[in-house]
Amino acid sequence: MTNAPRDVFVTTRWTMVLSAGRKSSPHSDRALGELCQTYWYPLYAYVRRQGKAKEDAEDLVQGFFARFLEKNHLEGLAAERGKFRAFLLASLKHFLANEWDKSQRQKRGGGAEHLSLDWQDADSRYHLDPPDPASPDRAFDRGWALALLERVITRLLDECAADGKAQLFEQAKGFLMVGQAVIPYAQAAAGLGMDEGAVRVAVHRLRKRYRELLRDEIAQTLDDPSQAEEELRALQAALAS
Amino acid sequence: MLLRWVVDDYKPMSTTLKEASPCPNCGRPLPLGALAGLCPACLLAQGFPTDAGGPEKPGRFEAPPRERIAALFPQLEVHALIGTGGMGAVYKARQPSLDRWVALKVLPTDGPGGALSEERFNREARALARLGHPNIVGVHEFGQVGGLHYFIMEFVDGANLRQLGQAGRLSPREALQLIPQICDALQYAHDEGVVHRDIKPENVLVDRKGRVKIADFGLAKILGADPAAARLTMEGQVMGTPHYMAPEQVERPLSVDHRADIYSLGVVFYELLTGDLPLGKFLPPSRKVQVDVRLDEIVMRALENDPARRYQHASEVKSGVASVTGTPPPGSGGGPPTDPCAKLAPGKCWWKAVTPVRAAITVWLLVAVIIEFCKLNVPLIYHAKARINVVARVGDGGMMLPAPLDQSSVEAALGKVKSRAVLDLVVDRLNLKTRWAHRSENGRLSDIAAAMSLGSMLTARQFRSSNIIEIECMNESANEAAEVANVVAEAFIDLSRDPASKAAAGVELIDSAQPPLRGAVLYEPHRVVACALLGSVFSGAAAIFVGSMRRRAGIGGPTGDARRQRLAIWVASVGFALLAFGIAFFTGALAGIARR
Numbered sequence: 001m002t003n004a005p006r007d008v009f010v011t012t013r014w015t016m017v018l019s020a021g022r023k024s025s026p027h028s029d030r031a032l033g034e035l036c037q038t039y040w041y042p043l044y045a046y047v048r049r050q051g052k053a054k055e056d057a058e059d060l061v062q063g064f065f066a067r068f069l070e071k072n073h074l075e076g077l078a079a080e081r082g083k084f085r086a087f088l089l090a091s092l093k094h095f096l097a098n099e100w101d102k103s104q105r106q107k108r109g110g111g112a113e114h115l116s117l118d119w120q121d122a123d124s125r126y127h128l129d130p131p132d133p134a135s136p137d138r139a140f141d142r143g144w145a146l147a148l149l150e151r152v153i154t155r156l157l158d159e160c161a162a163d164g165k166a167q168l169f170e171q172a173k174g175f176l177m178v179g180q181a182v183i184p185y186a187q188a189a190a191g192l193g194m195d196e197g198a199v200r201v202a203v204h205r206l207r208k209r210y211r212e213l214l215r216d217e218i219a220q221t222l223d224d225p226s227q228a229e230e231e232l233r234a235l236q237a238a239l240a241s
Numbered sequence: 242m243l244l245r246w247v248v249d250d251y252k253p254m255s256t257t258l259k260e261a262s263p264c265p266n267c268g269r270p271l272p273l274g275a276l277a278g279l280c281p282a283c284l285l286a287q288g289f290p291t292d293a294g295g296p297e298k299p300g301r302f303e304a305p306p307r308e309r310i311a312a313l314f315p316q317l318e319v320h321a322l323i324g325t326g327g328m329g330a331v332y333k334a335r336q337p338s339l340d341r342w343v344a345l346k347v348l349p350t351d352g353p354g355g356a357l358s359e360e361r362f363n364r365e366a367r368a369l370a371r372l373g374h375p376n377i378v379g380v381h382e383f384g385q386v387g388g389l390h391y392f393i394m395e396f397v398d399g400a401n402l403r404q405l406g407q408a409g410r411l412s413p414r415e416a417l418q419l420i421p422q423i424c425d426a427l428q429y430a431h432d433e434g435v436v437h438r439d440i441k442p443e444n445v446l447v448d449r450k451g452r453v454k455i456a457d458f459g460l461a462k463i464l465g466a467d468p469a470a471a472r473l474t475m476e477g478q479v480m481g482t483p484h485y486m487a488p489e490q491v492e493r494p495l496s497v498d499h500r501a502d503i504y505s506l507g508v509v510f511y512e513l514l515t516g517d518l519p520l521g522k523f524l525p526p527s528r529k530v531q532v533d534v535r536l537d538e539i540v541m542r543a544l545e546n547d548p549a550r551r552y553q554h555a556s557e558v559k560s561g562v563a564s565v566t567g568t569p570p571p572g573s574g575g576g577p578p579t580d581p582c583a584k585l586a587p588g589k590c591w592w593k594a595v596t597p598v599r600a601a602i603t604v605w606l607l608v609a610v611i612i613e614f615c616k617l618n619v620p621l622i623y624h625a626k627a628r629i630n631v632v633a634r635v636g637d638g639g640m641m642l643p644a645p646l647d648q649s650s651v652e653a654a655l656g657k658v659k660s661r662a663v664l665d666l667v668v669d670r671l672n673l674k675t676r677w678a679h680r681s682e683n684g685r686l687s688d689i690a691a692a693m694s695l696g697s698m699l700t701a702r703q704f705r706s707s708n709i710i711e712i713e714c715m716n717e718s719a720n721e722a723a724e725v726a727n728v729v730a731e732a733f734i735d736l737s738r739d740p741a742s743k744a745a746a747g748v749e750l751i752d753s754a755q756p757p758l759r760g761a762v763l764y765e766p767h768r769v770v771a772c773a774l775l776g777s778v779f780s781g782a783a784a785i786f787v788g789s790m791r792r793r794a795g796i797g798g799p800t801g802d803a804r805r806q807r808l809a810i811w812v813a814s815v816g817f818a819l820l821a822f823g824i825a826f827f828t829g830a831l832a833g834i835a836r837r
Contacts, residue, residue: 236285
């Protein structure tokens with residue numbers, strides 16, 4: 001493992017943010033920053049689906065993050081505190097209903113710091129997404145699952161690249177999607193110019209590491225890491241629709 | 242504080258913006274721009290570790306939602322789904338009537354091994370419920386409800402070996418602490434005629450005290466040992482986790498006996514030591530990681546393909562491990578002991594009794610005692626004070642009232658207390674030249690030397706903004722301090738009344754000095770603070786040392802001691818700091834009051 005091993009009993013990022021409450025610490029700020037950085041696109045897409053124009057949606061998400069990071073939103077909303085996904089969406093809805101007018105009055109950039117998010121990319125991405133007839137909430141969960149997977153795959157790729165196994169990753173990443181029994185090891189071995197046994201071991205490790213990273217990323221968004229299984233099922237259900 | 246970050250490295254891998262193509266695996270359209278052509282649904286589906294065995298099983302068990310389980314079990318408060326597998330799902334629940342946590346496992350009545358008759362389930366489950374061993378997860382209750390078989394089991398607060406391994410929390414040393422406990426549990430169950438059949442890291446739980454608890458004993462048999470299951474097995478529908486299965490479990494599932502568990506134990510042992518599975522042609526553990534070479538033989542013998550060549554009993558594995566951990570590795574000249582306990586006294590290790598908190602408190606007390614002891618050897622200084630009124634009081638007869646403050650007279654008097662005339666008179670009256678002669682090197686003391694050494698032990702100050710001055714004498718003898726203070730006061734008064742002196746009459750003794758009962762060490766507050774800091778450092782260090790020794794000895798479990806150690810350091814430093822600053826404050830404050 002290239003990453004430092006994570007303590008099973010240690011607090012997750014979301015727990016750290018929750019327990020910091022109003023008193024932010026460098027640790028909790030970084031944890032919240034990392035979470036928001038991974039999951040901002042689903043929020044943007046959600047706002048667009050609410051019928052907001054590109055500029056409005058940018059302002060809105062920007063304003064929402066500014067408010068959210070000020071910790072004002074960590075009070076209340078007790079029911080959703082266990083899961084970052086649920087909490088972020090509930091906070092956003094609350095913000096849309098109550099806070100939007102207020103922050104609109106401040107107008108763009110009125111003293112508030114702006115996050116440097118790649119809006120152009122987000123917009124083109126939004127147009128490329130297949131039109132989703134599902135409810136905005138479902139679409140949000142779907143987008144969330146995609147953001148999560150992107151982060152996991154990026155981490156996995158980075159780890160492989162750090163080990164000099166980028167080529168192996170390119171060849172073997174498809175095997176992450178299928179059961180072990182149907183993996184054509186011989187074909188892959190020929191493609192990689194490796195011994196079949198070595199490919200078997202490498203693919204086994206890659207799949208194992210993928211699962212570890214997936215669970216880790218899911219657990220990071222939960223107050224109680226033991227609920228990872230439940231969250232994984234929820235995300236799977238969101239994607240299955 | 243507002244956070245900023247830059248998402249310049251955020252490129253959603255959207256390099257290919259072609260038409261949406263379907264996933265070759267599940268046929269769903271691939272979302273554009275996502276994940277470099279990977280299908281998210283298929284990716285997530287592979288996120289379940291129990292799927293490692295093979296492709297999606299046709300009759301895969303879907304965990305019922307928590308609400309449904311809660312409705313089926315009104316006697317329990319069902320809290321969360323904590324795990325699912327191909328065979329069933331486990332929920333964390335509370336039994337309010339008995340005020341305890343339980344694990345609720347539900348299984349489909351038509352499992353992958355075919356329909357499961359109620360009678361056979363009950364027969365097997367009764368056998369499991371009879372197993373009572375500290376290293377086996379106990380079965381409280383079982384039965385059928387709403388199309389599900391269920392077990393209500395002991396809840397183990399901890400993690401399984403898979404989670405511990407993923408978190409990198411298991412060293413080979415800790416593995417050697419866990420294996421004997423697994424052996425105990427297996428040997429007990431085998432003696433009771435129960436074979437586990439599915440030993441794997443997911444089924445070996447470790448609670449927060451480091452105790453092993455094996456889950457799902459015999460479940461594999463309940464779910465899959467009838468002939469239909471055997472046929473399915475032949476067709477490649479392998480139940481459980483193939484990497485941990487003995488070869489005969491795959492080839493001849495009907496003739497499996499307890500030695501299959503010993504093979505699985507060998508796989509778990511190998512994985513615990515090396516972090517890898519013994520796949521294909523694998524190296525012995527000591528060639529991969531730094532472990533005792535004698536463990537190779539034990540692991541390799543447990544992993545023999547032929548059951549007859551394996552260990553025949555789990556207890557043999559345990560005694561093999563015990564003989565390795567109990568003696569130093571051959572040719573290492575004593576080397577690093579795998580278990581400090583085993584070296585000190587077998588079975589009885591004093592680390593078990595010494596917790597970090599106890600160590601910190603003991604060292605804390607020890608330092609305190611040493612500090613007090615040091616104080617005994619340092620000569621104590623006694624402060625004796627005599628007070629003189631320097632401005633005549635007003636009134637006559639019985640009622641004499643203090644005169645208004647006359648600061649100039651007081652200052653004049655203060656200047657005179659240590660004048661040469663007073664000192665000489667005192668030296669003369671007390672015959673200090675002879676009394677203190679032994680203090681000088683040649684055994685003789687000149688007038689000047691005697692007067693100077695007298696002057697060095699005297700302090701004169703105004704007493705609380707009044708017309709009274711205070712003459713303080715510091716001396717190593719309480720009686721001499723009082724005597725000198727009084728004689729100085731008398732000499733001062735006599736000289737003041739002398740007609741040659743300009744001072745007014747009315748100078749009189751208010752309080753004569755009494756020999757003080759308590760002496761003090763010089764620089765008391767500084768000393769206490771310094772000692773407190775030393776004490777904190779020492780007791781904190783003791784806590785850390787004991788904590789690390791206990792971890793090396795494998796006592797206290799994977800987590801228990803870290804908390805104790807932090808607590809000990811806190812107790813040590815906070816306790817000492819409070820004491821130190823308390824004492825320093827009070828002595829300082831008292832000294833300040835006395836001086837005024």
